[in-house]
Amino acid sequence: MTGASVPGAGGVGSGGVPVPARVARRPRGRVPVGLVVAWLVVGLVLLWAVVPGLFTAYDPIAGVPAEKLRPPGAGHLFGTDAVGRDVFARVVHGSVHSLSGALVAVGVGLLLGTLLGLLAGAAGGVADAAVMRVVDVLLSVPGLLLALTVIILLGPGTVNVAIAVGIGSVAAFARLARAEVVRVRRTDYVEAAFGSGGRFGAVLWRHVLPNSLGPVVALAALQFGAAILAISTLGFLGYGAEPPTPEWGLLIAEGRNYLATSWWLTTLPGAVVVAVVLAAGRISRSIGRERG
Amino acid sequence: MSLLEVHDLKVSYDGRPAVHGVSLSVEPGEVVAVVGESGSGKSTTAHALIGLLPSNATLDAGRILFGEADLAGWSQRRLRSVRGSRIGLVPQDPANSLDPVKTVGAQIGEVLRVHGERDRRKIRARVLDLLARVGLPDPETRARQYPHELSGGMRQRVLIAAAIALRPSLIIADEPTSALDVTVQRRILDLIDDLRAEYGTAVLLVTHDLGVAAGRSDRLVVMKDGRVVERGPTSSVLAAPQEGYTKRLLDDAPALSARPFPDHPGGPPAIVVRDLVKEFRVGRRPFRAVDGVSFEVTRGTTHALVGESGSGKTTTARMVARFATPTSGTVSIAGAPDGRRFRRHVQLVYQNPYGSLDPRQTIGEIIEEPLRNFGLGDRPARRARVADLLERVALPGELAARRPRELSGGQRQRVAIARALAAEPEVLVLDEAVSALDVTVQAQILALLERLQRELGLTYLFISHDLAVVRQISHTVSVMSKGRIVETGTTRQVFSDPRHDYTRELLAAIPERVR
Numbered sequence: 175m176t177g178a179s180v181p182g183a184g185g186v187g188s189g190g191v192p193v194p195a196r197v198a199r200r201p202r203g204r205v206p207v208g209l210v211v212a213w214l215v216v217g218l219v220l221l222w223a224v225v226p227g228l229f230t231a232y233d234p235i236a237g238v239p240a241e242k243l244r245p246p247g248a249g250h251l252f253g254t255d256a257v258g259r260d261v262f263a264r265v266v267h268g269s270v271h272s273l274s275g276a277l278v279a280v281g282v283g284l285l286l287g288t289l290l291g292l293l294a295g296a297a298g299g300v301a302d303a304a305v306m307r308v309v310d311v312l313l314s315v316p317g318l319l320l321a322l323t324v325i326i327l328l329g330p331g332t333v334n335v336a337i338a339v340g341i342g343s344v345a346a347f348a349r350l351a352r353a354e355v356v357r358v359r360r361t362d363y364v365e366a367a368f369g370s371g372g373r374f375g376a377v378l379w380r381h382v383l384p385n386s387l388g389p390v391v392a393l394a395a396l397q398f399g400a401a402i403l404a405i406s407t408l409g410f411l412g413y414g415a416e417p418p419t420p421e422w423g424l425l426i427a428e429g430r431n432y433l434a435t436s437w438w439l440t441t442l443p444g445a446v447v448v449a450v451v452l453a454a455g456r457i458s459r460s461i462g463r464e465r466g
Numbered sequence: 467m468s469l470l471e472v473h474d475l476k477v478s479y480d481g482r483p484a485v486h487g488v489s490l491s492v493e494p495g496e497v498v499a500v501v502g503e504s505g506s507g508k509s510t511t512a513h514a515l516i517g518l519l520p521s522n523a524t525l526d527a528g529r530i531l532f533g534e535a536d537l538a539g540w541s542q543r544r545l546r547s548v549r550g551s552r553i554g555l556v557p558q559d560p561a562n563s564l565d566p567v568k569t570v571g572a573q574i575g576e577v578l579r580v581h582g583e584r585d586r587r588k589i590r591a592r593v594l595d596l597l598a599r600v601g602l603p604d605p606e607t608r609a610r611q612y613p614h615e616l617s618g619g620m621r622q623r624v625l626i627a628a629a630i631a632l633r634p635s636l637i638i639a640d641e642p643t644s645a646l647d648v649t650v651q652r653r654i655l656d657l658i659d660d661l662r663a664e665y666g667t668a669v670l671l672v673t674h675d676l677g678v679a680a681g682r683s684d685r686l687v688v689m690k691d692g693r694v695v696e697r698g699p700t701s702s703v704l705a706a707p708q709e710g711y712t713k714r715l716l717d718d719a720p721a722l723s724a725r726p727f728p729d730h731p732g733g734p735p736a737i738v739v740r741d742l743v744k745e746f747r748v749g750r751r752p753f754r755a756v757d758g759v760s761f762e763v764t765r766g767t768t769h770a771l772v773g774e775s776g777s778g779k780t781t782t783a784r785m786v787a788r789f790a791t792p793t794s795g796t797v798s799i800a801g802a803p804d805g806r807r808f809r810r811h812v813q814l815v816y817q818n819p820y821g822s823l824d825p826r827q828t829i830g831e832i833i834e835e836p837l838r839n840f841g842l843g844d845r846p847a848r849r850a851r852v853a854d855l856l857e858r859v860a861l862p863g864e865l866a867a868r869r870p871r872e873l874s875g876g877q878r879q880r881v882a883i884a885r886a887l888a889a890e891p892e893v894l895v896l897d898e899a900v901s902a903l904d905v906t907v908q909a910q911i912l913a914l915l916e917r918l919q920r921e922l923g924l925t926y927l928f929i930s931h932d933l934a935v936v937r938q939i940s941h942t943v944s945v946m947s948k949g950r951i952v953e954t955g956t957t958r959q960v961f962s963d964p965r966h967d968y969t970r971e972l973l974a975a976i977p978e979r980v981r
Contacts, residue, residue, distance in 0.1 A: 370836035
C-alpha cells in the first residue's frame with residue numbers, strides 16, 4: 175500500500191497529540207429571546223388597544239394646562255404636551271387607531287393580492303401575463319407616492335389612509351402569492367388531486383391555496399409593521415386622522431414644533447412605533463421559517 | 467494492519483441516539499459493503515467517519531483509526547487535510563452534489579487546488595486525464611460543460627473523478643448508484659471496481675441493495691437500527707445468513723429472488739394502445755418522446771413498460787392516464803367513460819410518495835378526497851370506506867389522523883395506493899411506484915399490489931427501469947428505448963429468450979445472483 179499510514183499533505187502530526195474535546199454543537203430548543211420580546215411588545219400594544227383604561231388613568235383628549243410640557247417622570251411616564259395632556263395616555267389610546275388601520279391595510283393587501291396572485295398563477299397564459307404586468311407597474315411606483323395618490327382620490331381620513339396603504343401592498347402580495355401558486359401547481363399532489371376527479375376550483379381551494387399561504391402569511395406580518403409605519407407617516411403628513419385624535423403619526427407631527435425644547439413629544443411615541451415595527455418584522459421572520 | 471478501523475462509534479441526532487456502537491474495519495484495497503434499510507444508520511456512520519455529519523448530529527463516542535491517527539477527535543480544519551486527499555467521498559445524489567454555476571472541470575480542479583496544486587496548466591492536464599479515466603468521452607468538451615448539461619450517469623462519473631483526483635487510499639461511496647438506471651448503475655460499479663484494481667484503493671460501499679453489495683464486495687456489514695447485526699465475507703454471509711434480518715434482506719432483493727414467472731392467463735384486453743406519438747417542442751425542432759408505441763394489456767394482468775430514463779415510458783404512462791394528450795395515435799381503455807368520470811376508471815400512482823401527498827392534509831382526508839370529488843356516500847359512509855381502504859393496504863386505522871410527514875416512505879406509498887383505489891378504478895398506472903423505496907419496503911409493496919390485483923381484478927400498467935422488479939410482478943413486458951418499443955412478450959419470453967440487443971444489455975445489468 176502506498177503510504178497508508180503517512181499523514182496527509184497538511185503536515186498533521188500523528189501520535190502524541192492529545193485528543194481535544196469534541197466540538198460541542200449548539201444546543202437545540204433554546205428559547206429565542208428576541209422572538210419572545212417581539213411577541214410581548216405586540217401583545218402589550220394589543221392590550222393597549224383593547225383595554226387602554228388599565229394602563230393609564232389620564233384622559234387622552236382633555237389636558238390640564240397647568241401641567242403643560244412636563245418632562246417624563248413618575249407622574250407622567252412620557253411627559254405632557256403643550257396643552258398638558260399625558261403623552262403616554264395618548265400613545266396608549268392612539269394604539270387602537272394605528273392597529274386597526276394597519277389591520278385594515280394588511281387585510282386589503284392580503285385579500286386582493288392573494289386573490290390576484292392565485293388567479294394569475296392558477297390560470298396562467300394571457301391572464302397571468304396581464305395581471306403580472308399591472309403588478310409590475312404598481313411595484314414601480316414608490317409605496318408612499320401610491321398611497322398619497324389613492325388618498326387624493328378617496329379623500330383623507332383614517333379608513334381611507336388604511337385602504338390606501340393596503341392598495342400599496344397589493345402588488346407585493348400578488349407577486350409572492352403567484353410565485354407560490356406556480357410552484358405548488360406543479361407538484362405531484364396537485365396533479366394527483368385532479369387525478370382523483372377534483373374540479374379546478376376545489377383543487378385550488380383544498381390544495382393550492384393552503385400550501386401557498388406560508389410565505390404570504392409571513393409577508394402579512396411584515397406588512398403589518400410596515401403599515402403602522404406608513405399610516406403614521408401619512409398621519410404625520412396630515413392625511414390621516416384629524417386632531418385631537420391621538421393617532422401615532424399625528425402625535426409625532428404635533429410634537430415637531432417643540433423639538434428643540436421637549437424631545438419626549440416626538441422621541442417616545444416614535445420609539446413605540448419603531449418597537450412595534452421591529453417586533454412585527456421579527457415575528458414575520460419566525461413565521462416564514464416555520465412554514466417555509 | 468487495517469487501513470480503517472472504527473471502534474464503538476456512537477452518533478446521536480438532537481440527543482436521540484441513531485448509531486449505537488458500530489465497529490468495522492477496512493483492509494487496504496478491499497471493498498466492504500455496509501447494507502441496511504433507510505434509517506439503519508449506515509449513511510450516518512459513513513458521514514461520521516469523515517466528520518460530515520449534519521449540524522444536529524453529534525459524535526458521542528468511538529474511535530476512527532485511519533492509518534495511525536484517530537479522526538474522531540479531529541477538528542473540521544484538520545479533517546479537511548484528510549478529506550479528498552486520503553479519503554474520497556462519492557455522494558448519493560449526483561443531481562445535487564455538483565455546483566450548478568461552475569463548470570465540471572473547475573469543480574474537479576478545485577479538489578487539486580484546495581490540496582496545494584497551484585500550476586494551472588498542471589491542474590488542467592490532470593482534470594482532463596481524470597475525466598478520461600472515469601470514461602467520459604471527449605474530456606475537453608466535458609470539462610467546459612456545466613452539470614445540467616450532463617446526464618445522471620455522467621455526473622456520477624464526474625463525482626468519482628473528483629473523489630479519486632488525489633488517489634485516496636479509501637473511497638466512501640454512499641449509495642453511489644441508487645439514483646441511476648440499471649445499465650448506468652452497472653457501468654458505474656464496474657468503474658469503481660476498475661479503479662480499485664488499478665490504484666489499490668479500498669472502498670466502503672454504502673447501499674440498501676443487497677444485490678449490488680453481493681456482486682461487488684469482499685466483506686459485508688449488515689446494519690439495522692444503528693447496530694451491526696451481521697458481518698463476514700460476502701460469499702459466506704450470502705450462502706448462510708445467520709440473522710433473520712439478513713435473510714429477509716436477501717429474500718427481498720429483487721435481483722436475488724428466483725421466483726417462478728407469473729403465468730399469463732389470457733382474456734379480453736383492458737388497455738389498447740395504437741401508434742402513440744408524443745412530440746415536444748424543444749427550440750425549433752420537435753422532439754419525439756414517444757414514437758409509434760403500440761401494446762395491449764389483458765384485463766386483470768400486469769403489463770410492464772421497461773426502459774432507461776428518457777426512453778419515453780413515463781410519457782406513455784401519462785398519456786394512458788390522460789395527463790398528457792398524444793400528438794397522434796389512440797389509447798382505448800375498455801369501459802372507461804370520458805371527461806371527469808374517466809378518473810373513476812383509471813388511476814395513477816406516482817414514483818415519489820413524498821411529493822404526491824398534500825403535506826397539509828391528514829391521511830384520512832387524502833384517501834377520502836376521490837370520494838368527496840365524486841360525491842360517493844355521505845360523511846359516515848366515506849369514513850367507513852377510508853377505514854376499509856386503510857385495512858386493505860395493511861395500514862393501522864389510527865393513521866387516518868396523521869399527516870404524511872409522520873409516515874415512512876413505504877407507508878406513504880400505501881396511502882397513495884389506497885387513494886388510487888378509493889374510487890374503485892379498474893386500471894392502475896404505476897409510474898415507478900416502487901423505485902424510490904428500499905428493497906424490503908419494495909418487496910412489501912409489490913406483494914400488496916399482487917394481492918390487490920387478485921382480490922379486485924385490477925389491470926396494472928407498471929412503469930419501471932428495474933427489470934428485476936418487473937420480473938416479479940408483470941405478466942407481459944414491453945421494452946422501450948428512445949421512444950420506441952424494441953421488444954414485447956410475456957415476461958418468461960423476454961427474460962429467458964431476449965431477442966433485442968438492448969433487452970440483453972438491460973438483463974445483463976441486473977446484479978448477478980451470487981451463490
